[in-house]
Amino acid sequence: MDELKMLRDFGDRLDHGAEARSARQRRRLREVIEQEALARRRFGRRRVMIAGGATAALAAGAAVVLVMAPTSEIGGNPPPAQAEAVEVLDHAAAATPAQPPPRGDQYVFLETREVQQVTSVSGGKVMNRFPRSHTRTWLSVDGTHDGLSRSVIGRGTALEAWTRADCTSTKPRDTVVHDPWIARPPSPARTFTQDCPPRPAYRATLPTDPGHMREYLYRNSHGNNPPDVQAFITVGDLLRTSMLPSKARAAMFKAATRIPGIAFVPHAMDAAGRPGVAAALTHDGIRNELIFDPRTFAFLGERQVLVAPNDQTSLGLKPGTVLESTAVLRTAITDRPGQRP
Numbered sequence: 001m002d003e004l005k006m007l008r009d010f011g012d013r014l015d016h017g018a019e020a021r022s023a024r025q026r027r028r029l030r031e032v033i034e035q036e037a038l039a040r041r042r043f044g045r046r047r048v049m050i051a052g053g054a055t056a057a058l059a060a061g062a063a064v065v066l067v068m069a070p071t072s073e074i075g076g077n078p079p080p081a082q083a084e085a086v087e088v089l090d091h092a093a094a095a096t097p098a099q100p101p102p103r104g105d106q107y108v109f110l111e112t113r114e115v116q117q118v119t120s121v122s123g124g125k126v127m128n129r130f131p132r133s134h135t136r137t138w139l140s141v142d143g144t145h146d147g148l149s150r151s152v153i154g155r156g157t158a159l160e161a162w163t164r165a166d167c168t169s170t171k172p173r174d175t176v177v178h179d180p181w182i183a184r185p186p187s188p189a190r191t192f193t194q195d196c197p198p199r200p201a202y203r204a205t206l207p208t209d210p211g212h213m214r215e216y217l218y219r220n221s222h223g224n225n226p227p228d229v230q231a232f233i234t235v236g237d238l239l240r241t242s243m244l245p246s247k248a249r250a251a252m253f254k255a256a257t258r259i260p261g262i263a264f265v266p267h268a269m270d271a272a273g274r275p276g277v278a279a280a281l282t283h284d285g286i287r288n289e290l291i292f293d294p295r296t297f298a299f300l301g302e303r304q305v306l307v308a309p310n311d312q313t314s315l316g317l318k319p320g321t322v323l324e325s326t327a328v329l330r331t332a333i334t335d336r337p338g339q340r341p
Contacts, residue, residue: 143198
């Protein structure tokens with residue numbers, strides 16, 4: 001199905017049963033769709049990974065913004081999340097497929113593509129590059145077995161690394177300094193003793209209630225962003241780096257609907273070039289997006305878009321630049337590292 005038709009169908013679904021939505025928002029969605037259709041008639045089908053020119057302007061301006069009342073005007077409660085973004089996340093929760101739990105000795109297989117902005121300075125000149133990578137990772141379901149990662153970066157640089165799983169309990173174990181990703185075998189000179197609990201790739205203990213999941217996201221989000229932004233980013237981190245039981249995954253999407261300030265992006269694209277719709281949260285001039293298939297609402301990936309001047313613009317980057325984009329191509333279970341599902 002053509003993605004423009006999918007966007008139109010999605011817009012129609014948003015129109016019905018949404019009494020609180022304004023005609024202005026619906027017109028904006030239609031305008032974005034028609035702009036893209038016009039561009040395709042002129043220039044053919046576009047699959048843009050790094051935004052630039054007119055496409056960058058569209059990426060920067062595509063979010064449909066809802067003006068929300070200050071907290072003081074609505075009885076001290078947080079402002080409501082944007083209705084369209086909530087609906088996307090609700091659909092994603094409902095579309096989460098049921099799946100049997102894996103065995104502890106199996107592996108979570110993750111296949112991803114990524115494009116990431118890298119800045120370097122040489123001779124006083126700032127250079128921005130956007131290297132691409134394709135990675136296949138096998139992580140222990142229960143966290144007690146060695147994992148494997150194979151990546152192809154740029155035009156063919158191949159890397160292979162293993163994760164050590166010396167962790168069968170919380171007792172002190174030999175572990176790699178700073179970084180668990182190492183070439184095998186490890187050098188004894190690079191190890192020391194520290195607490196090393198297992199890190200399961202299958203997150204069997206996560207909450208299945210949306211309210212409890214929201215508490216988990218805020219309690220287990222670590223970074224320099226405000227709590228709402230960091231919790232939203234943690235949703236993407238969990239989807240990209242682990243496998244969740246069906247009920248926990250659905251609860252996480254539901255919990256994300258309760259994060260203040262989320263917005264709907266009717267036109268987004270992951271690192272594999274797949275078009276989608278997104279729920280997004282903007283902070284410090286950067287829009288963080290969770291991208292979903294507009295027809296099935298399957299999770300496609302993440303994207304960070306520079307939408308307003310900030311420290312990044314001093315490096316020569318313009319609003320509309322895609323700073324980072326990820327596509328989750330496949331998540332599955334295998335019996336051993338290196339095995340393809």
